[in-house]
Amino acid sequence: MRTALVTGSSGFIGYHLCQRLLADGFRVVGIDNLSEYYDVTLKKRRQTMLLQSPGFSVLNSAIETEGLLDEVFARERPEIVVHLAAQAGVRHSLEDPRSYLNSNMKGTFELLEAARAYPPEHMLLASTSSVYGANTKLPYAEIDRTDHQMSFYAATKKATESMAHSYAHLYDLPVTMFRFFTVYGPWGRPDMALFKFTKAILRGEPIDVYNHGQMMRDFTYVTDLVQGIRLLIDVVPRRPEGGVVPEGDSLSPVAPWRVINIGNSRAVPLGDFISAIEQATGLTARRNPMSMQPGDVPATWADATLLHDLTGYRPHTGLAEGVQAFVDWYRGYYGTNDWAETVGAGDLRRLSG
Template sequence: MSILVTGSAGFIGFHVSKRLLKEGHKVIGLDNLNDYYDVSLKENRLSILTNDPNFSLVKIGLEEREKINKVFEDYNPRIVINLAAQAGVRYSLENPQAYIDSNIVGFTNILEACRHYKVEHLIYASSSSVYGANESLPFSVHDNVDHPISLYAASKKSNELMAHTYSHLFGLPTTGLRFFTVYGPWGRPDMALFLFTKAIINGEPIKVFNNGNMQRDFTYIDDIVESIYRLTKSPAKPNKEWSGMNPDPGTSYAPYRVYNIGNNSPVKLMDFIAAIEEKLGVNAKKEFLPLQAGDVPATYADVEDLFNEVDFRPKTSIKDGISNFIDWYKKYYEVK
């Protein structure tokens, strides 16, 4: 099957593309290789993918509408996995326009192309950040998510609303994935595990926000990939029991679904740091700081809907996941 993966040079997109190629699919990878973080890391991910003859790379951005349409015309993908986006909660406070260009305008271009080229299933990245001010734990896809606390979160919530509109108007099956703090080998340099590992190895202090009183549902990359792969074979279907008198946010009368993909096991930030220290054999120097704007104190994913749909729950332990990441980090950066 021909599958388009946007953001194929990114952390999740790279791993998803690699799995799809392993399963024998033809993958069209789309990425603009922007400089939000180290471009050489993206290029090195791509160098692995381009070794496979079933992988085709197209270097464009989501906001380039005519070029996006040309990709759909040339390759005729049956499934689209949209993982390209301007990422990062904190960066959205500094550069909001980047989020509108990529996450709103770009996603519109993807939806329109899926509509006109008769795509069978659109899977797209949402985020646990959509839960915003919601304090009811664990977070459920059936919760109301109308109170985002960052523009990044608002852009992801917007994606879900836009997807529903296309599912309603054009019968396009859309599946939104709310990722919970993804980590693992080849991860993003702006994420906590990467930042902490680098700083500790270099003998530099790590920034511990909210004075360490944070909990995150850290989710290992292999569990994310397994969930996505299974969902490619399970297009969203209408919920026949859906009622406009008591609307369920996570399903619809249209072919629209939203799933949490998280480890269903929140970890205290200080325990997360302790696991890094244990693997490295070094105690971190810690700089305790207040909660940052746009951040939430805790995340915790209810994954029952995911399990019921594809018979899978993320399960990799923090100890194993951190160990795998640090082994990769030391090899990649040639740390003795």
Template sequence: MKRAFITGSAGFIGFHLARRLLEEGWVVHGYDGMTDYYDVALKRARHDILKAHENFVATEAMLEDMAALGRAAEACRPDVIVHLAAQAGVRYSIENPRSYVDSNIVGAFNVMEVARAEGVAHLLMASTSSVYGANTEMPYAETQKADLQMSFYAATKKANEAMAHSWAHIHGVPTTMFRFFTVYGPWGRPDMALFKFTRAILGGEPIDVYNHGNMQRDFTYVGDLVEGIRRLATVPPGTTPVAASDSLSPVAPFRVVNIGNGAPVMLGDFIAAIEKATGRTAERNLMPMQPGDVPATWADAGLVEALVGTLPRTAIEDGVRDFVDWYRGWTRAG
């Protein structure tokens, strides 16, 4: 029976991944700090669903608490660690950068140290498409230079990639960093556009549309992302590249992998999908670009598919409808 240690298990992506692994018969130990960056009730509701599985154990503690993290990982005896916990959000990193240092730098180091101590077969760590920053060549490929981050959040994630590479080189820990591209779907975070837009449209309130709507995002449905992580979990980096575009390090068992839909969507089309799913028309409040934001993202998905095969690509209309259906049920239940 395979065993996974997942940080951020009460978070959006961590919850979906943990539930998927539990359904496949894995033993999962979830670790989450239950911070109040957004509604803790949503986090507890996710964990309550996971706790219904007999093979799920949860520890509530902060990443910065090395003693608690070490005890939890030792109790789990994981084959795989998936590090998803982080202080998220591009805009919040302008307001409270220290929280990103504590969680995303100190916390990530603690997870790396636990992975070394436990001798895991594979450490998978979440990065972000935001590390591409000021890059204008698209689609974004893992082998592109990415040194011009435009938010402090992205800078901490790029630092994680450098830290993890050195750790893999020094200690031989097989490590995959995956760069997410605008993940959305049921149980999503309230600070993300889909949640905020849906809440406002259903409430008859205007929505803030940044850069006057001249934005594109490679929206990735959470179920498609989880499928990619699940497959990558059993494909630790070795010594042989799988493609000419492989980001595999020449000096460490380490690679960076994009997980995205590979098809950017205009913000206006995204809003139209919400309007269709809600049956309401949005009142748009056109705004300038936010500091730290980028006008477009677009993933080159060639490497991940060379590693694990073709991934599902949920259409934006279907994924948004799933979210709106969930949102309506969640707000009625609340």
């Protein structure tokens, strides 16, 4: 039985990944500080569900606490480390940048130091599609330059990629970095568009549509993302002999380090995304057009060729299917099956057909 350490285990992605690893026979050690960035009750319920498995244990502490991860690595000796803990959210980084510095950069530093002392077989660290920043070449490929981040959140994640590369080079630590593309699905984050839009539509409230709807996102269903991570756990990067890297591979020429996009490889217009929510809820959204928000980019789109080349897998869940699964979960979780009770009978606006 291999031991996997998962930071951010009570988060949206962390919860789904832990469930998958437990199902695959891993012993899973979670770390999560249950931050108040969004509803702590949601995080605690995810954690309670994970604790139903005898193979799961958790420490509710902040990863940036000096020496904490050293103690955890020394005690648990994980073979696999998946680092998902981070302060997320582009817009929130405008309001509280220090939390991003502490959680994302200092927290990652503490993780890398612990791994240097107690090397795992493979470390897998979450980055973000936001590191592509001002790039206008679409779809984004891992070997594209990422020099112009548009938010401090993205800047901290780009910094963690560089930090991890240096440790991979210096201490021969195998590292895979993930760049996630707009992950969604059941148990999702309340600060994400799908959650906010669904909540507002069911209540008959308007939704804020940024850049007047002229945006596109590569929406990636959470179980597709988790499948990609699970397969990549067993694709351990090795330092290339003579610094020769295969064409199209993001493997470093001087370190066992690689970065990989995990996305659905489809740029979906925001209007189509809203339409999918309308279809799933049976209600029509009231749209409040707004300007582009600072730090946002107009489009994201993953080239996931490298993921397929390494694992044979491509994310495939369609938007309608994924959005319906989220809406079904939302109604069940919040008890909103009675629409008239939720938004008022007079506010119901069913889609024709």
